[in-house]
Amino acid sequence: MSLSPQRIATRRRCSDAIFFTTLGLLGGSYVVLILALLTADALFTTPGHMWQVIQQPEIQYSLRLTLVTCSISAILSLWVGTALGYLLSRYQFPGRWLIDTLIEIPVVLPPLVLGLSLLILFHLDWGGWRLEDALRDRGLPVTFHVPAIILAQFAIGCAFTSRTMRVTFDEINPRAEQVARTLGCSRAGAFWQIALPQAQRGLVAAGVMAWARSLGEFGPILVFAGATRMKTEVLSTSVYFEWSVGHLETAVAVSLLMVVMALGVLITLRWLGVERSR
């Protein structure tokens, strides 16, 4: 005996309700977790205390250093990532797959290992020659100095900018660049005049993403740059510093400051509409 159309419709509605309830519960549990984390942080401290923490000279130094290093590493990542992204998107050449794989390594590598690898690279003895010594002799010490922070941030940020810029250029039809070349443009001219203006949104998104990754970087910085107060301390190491000496409220206040900065970045990303392309 077949079911009546009303009963079929009722069953379908029930099935839909169960489906949406399951989706809502599963997805909602993660949203609730994030909200609970942020709420717990916010309840642990007060705006007054946060303000007090921000006034501390060590935290102000840390904030300034974070802003400067994140910006420099994001710009560097953007330069290199744009070149790599364009190269991989537009050209076929021997070893392309190898480069494609290599630049993904920092993304999957444990951050601490990346820091350790940087440390080893700068201190490895190449038959009496060490990179760190060579740079130090030229007045540019890296390890346990500010350049180490930038390099550690760049090492991971560039992997993200390369990937974002590659996807950006993949989505841009190369035909316009080809037509520009028939009109008299060199390859470089077609890149600067045609491809790059079209990649503007991707450029901003990649830069913002590299900046955000640099903001959250901790492991490689701790290993490669250390965490010396008023010297190589950035916000992520400040949180670790304060927590390790038992100043939990200060650690939470600095964390909240980072949450606010990260939210700013996420809102910018959403505004640029890159969430869909990731």
Added chain:
Amino acid sequence: MIVVDRLSLTAGHFQLTDISLQIAAGEYVVLMGRTGSGKTSLLEALCGLRPVRAGRILIDDVDITRHDPADRQMGYVPQDLALFPGLTVAEHLSFALRLRRIAATEQRRRVTELAELLGITSVLTRSVDRLSGGEAQRVALGRALAIPPRILLLDEPLSALDDVTRQEMYLLLRDLKQKTGVTTLHVTHNQAEARELADRLLILEQGRLTEVATAHDGPKTPPVP
């Protein structure tokens, strides 16, 4: 005179082998063929965007087979037009002129002349992102004609247009042919379009070129000096 001498190339899974053709100065040649027959690949090879396996391309007896696309002085209008997003119509028309560092006054004169010829004077300051299909087509043509090309390569220029606009474009292409006398290789799979415009009609089939009769038996359109 454009001479393609035993040109061979690989495009994806198919190959064009030993393609030879000659196009006299001022001639309007239409190349027909089914989708995937290699018409677009042949145009790309002519303007230097696709490497060739063997053979030669000569313009006025100069071998340009290995020349960079920038040095071939060919006007290319791809099927999707590939206009430059964000640029205005005037910027498109002056693009090639700016690259050659032609004086600003001469650029303005040429842009005005092209805009009048193509009937796009009223949209000169408009971004190409806000053009109709017919206007976009005219801009792509103007961009390719700004520096008088040695040959104009048109890849299915009328395929994406509605009937009325297509009719207008027929008339425009005929007008261009008469006024500029530009040597043209026009690719299409539309027979009516081919017979309407062609001085000579070629068919590309299974990697081979065949010449067929055309509707025009009269003298070729003389180039305007």
